[in-house]
Amino acid sequence: MAGKKYQVVVIGAGASGMAAAIAALEEAKGKVLLLESNDRVGKKILATGNGKCNFTHENISIEHYHTDDRGVLDSVLSGFPTGAALAFFERLGMCAREKNGYFYPLPETASTVLDVLRLRLSELDCDILCKIRVEKIEKKGEDFLVSFLEEGKRCHVSAGSVILAAGSKAGGFLQDKQEDPLRLAKALGLRSTALYPALTKCVCREAHYYRQLAGVRAQVRLLLYAGRGEHKVRRCAEKAEYGDERYLERAGYRAGQCAEKRVQGRLAERDNKTEGVRGGWELLRREAGELQLTKEGISGIAVFQLSGEIAEKLAEKRRVVVEVNFLPDFQEDELEGWIKKRLSLLPGRSLEDFFLGVLHKKVLGVCLQAEGLRGDMRIPCENDETDMEHGKRRYDAAFASEGKRCLSAEKRAFIMIASVMKRAMHFTTEVTAVSDMKQAQVCRGGLLLSQFDEKLECRKVPGLFACGEMLNVDGECGGYNLHFAWGSGVLAGREAVRRCRGIL
Numbered sequence: 001m002a003g004k005k006y007q008v009v010v011i012g013a014g015a016s017g018m019a020a021a022i023a024a025l026e027e028a029k030g031k032v033l034l035l036e037s038n039d040r041v042g043k044k045i046l047a048t049g050n051g052k053c054n055f056t057h058e059n060i061s062i063e064h065y066h067t068d069d070r071g072v073l074d075s076v077l078s079g080f081p082t083g084a085a086l087a088f089f090e091r092l093g094m095c096a097r098e099k100n101g102y103f104y105p106l107p108e109t110a111s112t113v114l115d116v117l118r119l120r121l122s123e124l125d126c127d128i129l130c131k132i133r134v135e136k137i138e139k140k141g142e143d144f145l146v147s148f149l150e151e152g153k154r155c156h157v158s159a160g161s162v163i164l165a166a167g168s169k170a171g172g173f174l175q176d177k178q179e180d181p182l183r184l185a186k187a188l189g190l191r192s193t194a195l196y197p198a199l200t201k202c203v204c205r206e207a208h209y210y211r212q213l214a215g216v217r218a219q220v221r222l223l224l225y226a227g228r229g230e231h232k233v234r235r236c237a238e239k240a241e242y243g244d245e246r247y248l249e250r251a252g253y254r255a256g257q258c259a260e261k262r263v264q265g266r267l268a269e270r271d272n273k274t275e276g277v278r279g280g281w282e283l284l285r286r287e288a289g290e291l292q293l294t295k296e297g298i299s300g301i302a303v304f305q306l307s308g309e310i311a312e313k314l315a316e317k318r319r320v321v322v323e324v325n326f327l328p329d330f331q332e333d334e335l336e337g338w339i340k341k342r343l344s345l346l347p348g349r350s351l352e353d354f355f356l357g358v359l360h361k362k363v364l365g366v367c368l369q370a371e372g373l374r375g376d377m378r379i380p381c382e383n384d385e386t387d388m389e390h391g392k393r394r395y396d397a398a399f400a401s402e403g404k405r406c407l408s409a410e411k412r413a414f415i416m417i418a419s420v421m422k423r424a425m426h427f428t429t430e431v432t433a434v435s436d437m438k439q440a441q442v443c444r445g446g447l448l449l450s451q452f453d454e455k456l457e458c459r460k461v462p463g464l465f466a467c468g469e470m471l472n473v474d475g476e477c478g479g480y481n482l483h484f485a486w487g488s489g490v491l492a493g494r495e496a497v498r499r500c501r502g503i504l
């Protein structure tokens with residue numbers, strides 16, 4: 001192969017590179033070379049969709065993507081809707097199965113997707129070289145000279161067009177962990193954005209809660225807030241003011257004072273948050289779906305969808321808070337009626353038993369703790385005034401300022417339950433980090449899309465194309481990223497051949 005002249009050389013044999021090579025070969029049965037640095041093609045595909053490969057979505061549109069050039073992206077997506085992705089794979093011999101708008105290969109194995117791509121490349125007689133290191137891409141007149149190392153030997157090939165499809169470090173599938181997939185593009189003078197891990201889990205500040213919450217899965221609604229302006233780390237004393245358990249003793253509060261301070265702190269924190277959400281916080285996004293709790297923080301699809309934005313805000317040194325609603329089916333204005341009805345149905349139960357069948361036990365435990373309550377406390381009822389010492393003190397203290405020191409049992413019961421439910425509906429957690437690129441499904445950022453035209457040809461290096469994740473385009477969970485890889489790959493492959501046809 002060395003010294004040969006190709007119509008198109010594709011760098012990177014991931015989803016987008018393989019789609020590009022197939023499209024190029026189907027457009028004109030010329031010569032295409034696919035260069036891959038790993039020991040085999042399409043490794044990442046095998047890991048997608050938990051091994052099932054969610055390869056497209058029924059609802060492909062620009063709202064599900066993040067990029068710097070919506071015009072170019074819109075053009076790429078409109079030229080390759082869901083039907084085009086399904087037709088592309090049908091031509092390769094793969095049937096699809098749809099579940100809630102997500103498409104999978106009929107046998108529900110990611111290896112099917114890779115197998116049909118490899119088979120088609122072989123039918124089209126594509127030259128493929130694995131375990132190579134591309135050293136340099138140079139423009140020589142109308143052509144490109146691509147230099148690479150194959151088993152330590154320096155080789156050169158020339159090409160009418162080059163397609164960059166080197167993807168990203170997300171998922172940790174690069175053979176050479178030090179390799180920068182954008183290296184060759186940067187050497188050609190292309191510009192890129194900052195890179196962030198996206199579609200990944202988040203680490204939260206309240207480690208003491210997550211140790212208890214690990215393993216919980218729940219359908220929730222999430223609100224993502226970022227603090228306005230740069231975050232200055234709160235001092236120990238300030239943290240203690242807000243009832244942060246880990247700082248109370250360090251800030252000099254004696255054991256006896258801690259419990260009281262915790263209660264005051266939580267109430268202050270809540271007031272502050274309500275005020276903050278209006279004043280000092282910016283609501284960035286709403287999301288709904290599955291939440292998974294880990295011993296370090298929050299995960300699951302709903303969190304994945306927010307993670308790219310969270311990573312960006314943290315990099316801007318802004319504080320990030322996620323508000324979790326663990327009771328998304330409840331309306332705030334219906335709470336009062338619901339609580340009163342349930343109290344009349346289940347009089348005299350402990351708090352733990354009252355919430356049985358409503359909230360996950362671990363979530364309840366943390367909400368109770370945050371409210372200064374315990375699961376074994378009996379909910380006060382008219383004939384039962386004896387066992388509420390702790391709860392009574394806590395609420396009497398909280399409402400002392402309103403002159404409600406002596407609350408009736410009914411009122412106390414209502415306040416207790418409402419406070420736990422509100423805590424569960426507005427559970428706020430501060431995100432301190434997103435996990436690293438290796439654990440992320442995609443990379444947010446890449447080559448600025450605005451450097452490419454609607455055929456994905458580089459505006460300043462004619463004949464150079466790019467596709468897939470190395471471009472500054474990332475999509476939500478649900479098949480959007482692979483869809484973009486196929487769509488941009490097919491477009492770049494076809495246009496790369498069309499461009500060099502007149503030249504070769």
Ligand SMILES: Cc1cc2nc3c(=O)[nH]c(=O)nc-3n(C[C@H](O)[C@H](O)[C@H](O)COP(=O)(O)OP(=O)(O)OC[C@H]3O[C@@H](n4cnc5c(N)ncnc54)[C@H](O)[C@@H]3O)c2cc1C
Nearest residue numbers: 012014015016037048049054166167171468469479481482
């Ligand atoms: C665990 C996981 C699960 C996912 N699940 C889904 C899902 O279900 N649905 C979905 O839509 N998306 C999913 N994604 C995202 C999706 O897999 C990627 O967006 C997509 O594979 C990107 O394809 P790509 O070809 O652009 O890049 P990549 O897949 O990164 O491929 C780039 C290729 O280029 C090679 N390469 C890099 N540099 C060079 C070089 N200098 N020379 C030669 N070769 C080079 C790499 O080795 C790699 O093989 C998932 C990702 C991960 C990590």
